[in-house]
Amino acid sequence: MKKLHSxxxxxxxxxxxxxxxxxxxxxxxxxxxxxxxxxxxxxxDCAQCIRICPYHAKxxxxxxxxxxxxxxxxxxxxxxxxxxxxxxxxxxVSRIDVxxxxxxxxxxxxxxxxxxxxxxVSAARQMIxxxxxxxxDCSDDEISxxxxxxxxxxxxxxxxxxxxYRALIxxxxxxxxxxxxxxxxxxxxxxxxxxxxxxLIYICYISPCPAKVTAVINPLWKKKSLISTCVGxxxxxxxxxxxxxxxxxxxxxxxxxxxxxxxxxxIGLRCAAIGGETSSIGIENYLTVDGIENIIDxxxxxxxxxxxxxxxxxxxxxxxxxIGGPLTxxxxxxxxxKLRDHVxxxxxxxxxxxxxxxHEDDIIPxxxxxPLPENHAMRLSENIGEAMTKYEQIxxxxxxxxxxxxxxxxxxxCAAMAEDIVQGRASINNCIIRAKRNKLKEx
Amino acid sequence: xxxxxxxxxxxxxxIKRASIAMYEAEINxxxxxxxxxxxxxxxxxxxxxxxxxxxxxxPDLDQAMVAGWSTAPDIARExxxxxxxxxxxxxxxxxxxxxxxxxxxxxxVTMIIQFR
Numbered sequence: 001m002k003k004l005h006s007x008x009x010x011x012x013x014x015x016x017x018x019x020x021x022x023x024x025x026x027x028x029x030x031x032x033x034x035x036x037x038x039x040x041x042x043x044x045d046c047a048q049c050i051r052i053c054p055y056h057a058k059x060x061x062x063x064x065x066x067x068x069x070x071x072x073x074x075x076x077x078x079x080x081x082x083x084x085x086x087x088x089x090x091x092x093v094s095r096i097d098v099x100x101x102x103x104x105x106x107x108x109x110x111x112x113x114x115x116x117x118x119x120x121v122s123a124a125r126q127m128i129x130x131x132x133x134x135x136x137d138c139s140d141d142e143i144s145x146x147x148x149x150x151x152x153x154x155x156x157x158x159x160x161x162x163x164x165y166r167a168l169i170x171x172x173x174x175x176x177x178x179x180x181x182x183x184x185x186x187x188x189x190x191x192x193x194x195x196x197x198x199x200l201i202y203i204c205y206i207s208p209c210p211a212k213v214t215a216v217i218n219p220l221w222k223k224k225s226l227i228s229t230c231v232g233x234x235x236x237x238x239x240x241x242x243x244x245x246x247x248x249x250x251x252x253x254x255x256x257x258x259x260x261x262x263x264x265x266x267i268g269l270r271c272a273a274i275g276g277e278t279s280s281i282g283i284e285n286y287l288t289v290d291g292i293e294n295i296i297d298x299x300x301x302x303x304x305x306x307x308x309x310x311x312x313x314x315x316x317x318x319x320x321x322x323i324g325g326p327l328t329x330x331x332x333x334x335x336x337x338k339l340r341d342h343v344x345x346x347x348x349x350x351x352x353x354x355x356x357x358x359h360e361d362d363i364i365p366x367x368x369x370x371p372l373p374e375n376h377a378m379r380l381s382e383n384i385g386e387a388m389t390k391y392e393q394i395x396x397x398x399x400x401x402x403x404x405x406x407x408x409x410x411x412x413x414c415a416a417m418a419e420d421i422v423q424g425r426a427s428i429n430n431c432i433i434r435a436k437r438n439k440l441k442e443x
Numbered sequence: 444x445x446x447x448x449x450x451x452x453x454x455x456x457x458i459k460r461a462s463i464a465m466y467e468a469e470i471n472x473x474x475x476x477x478x479x480x481x482x483x484x485x486x487x488x489x490x491x492x493x494x495x496x497x498x499x500x501x502p503d504l505d506q507a508m509v510a511g512w513s514t515a516p517d518i519a520r521e522x523x524x525x526x527x528x529x530x531x532x533x534x535x536x537x538x539x540x541x542x543x544x545x546x547x548x549x550x551x552v553t554m555i556i557q558f559r
Binding site for chain 1: 445447449450451452453455456458459462463485487558
């Protein structure tokens, strides 16, 4: 079966402890036969398990760069760099320095993903204004079907809504993601500039998180991603470090580099940290939320119609935004300070490298190719009658379980265990507390 | 209730209608009826919600159904309730609404939401 997600398990490292099952916000993990297993259909790539696992047995599957680039020989090799990468180095390393080093990894062209973010925020700004205008004379109920609009730049948020808050799908900003917008821009630019067909362009995305890798492998609202492959920031970090040590000329670019490197204005760059998107959109009545548990709280509130007078919700699964991604190297606090430096240094970049800058108006916003399908991974059965029978069985079994939620059976809670038993995924004998109690009774 | 309906595979729109209706009726029972009991029964094609209180009852039901009409005390209004939209909102979100009320004895609100 095709693997749907990029979070995976190294079996040898997993000791079968229960840390990950407890931390998973969608209860997608069970320990079976002494090893953790992930129910693909319930995984939203939030990477909580990667952060929690004390044995580093959970990893994000990305491809190794060398293999991929050699497989793409004869093609024009393009890197799209998540702006979080730009924040991973010392204070004297500029954005251009990092992109120069990325090019030296073996790419012909390097595009900063901030370009796509700039396109996204300017299109989102317009979309908010249009919807506000269209709903101007409508009832509160009609307004609350659409507002607050919810950002779709973090794929985890979209997957969470798709599965657990399906009534909020109508709130999502239906724009293609910044990485796809950047890829589209790169393709349009290169096809025109080099007069080559699209098939000769090979795009590699340097990702801060497994969720964006999954969005490439298994896109949410389009048939196929424009991106060919992904690597994690931490996969290329050591090599970039040594390349950056060799950079001597900070203030100019070779002819080759001038051709290759493309950056955005601050409007896109800021989006790597939480709050950047809303400040770039430039609206006042917004809300920002980071961390998956906090996002769940806010989505509950929106679902209950308790959030009024908010036009836009910027939500990122990782604390701090993409700079807090699980595949980054630096802590998010120094990364956030570094990002501010980069934004501040734009006035220098504008002087030194005016030809490298892509303006927000040059990005053509794309809307979703396909409507977002609902994910029914949480329902008990396709048939409501059968679901009701199962529901009753679950209640019955649950009443015989100890309700300690100890996790020793491999399920995160007794309720999850009761459901697993009814769904034929576990046996009641796996409950050691119950077995012990029964044994004591016999004696 | 929301979580249960979702696990049963009820559509998001139907869950939303049921939860709005139930929420409004609960608020009414708390503000006017001094609290009460809620009973939710799920059938393959519908959900039936019954909220019953032993409060003062509704003297003029037709008047109570008018949008904006409210007898909520100031303390409820200060908390953002009591705008007179509760019953109209319930009516809008259910397929069948039955209000059985007796002065001095209490009110029983039965709401049926058919799955669409």
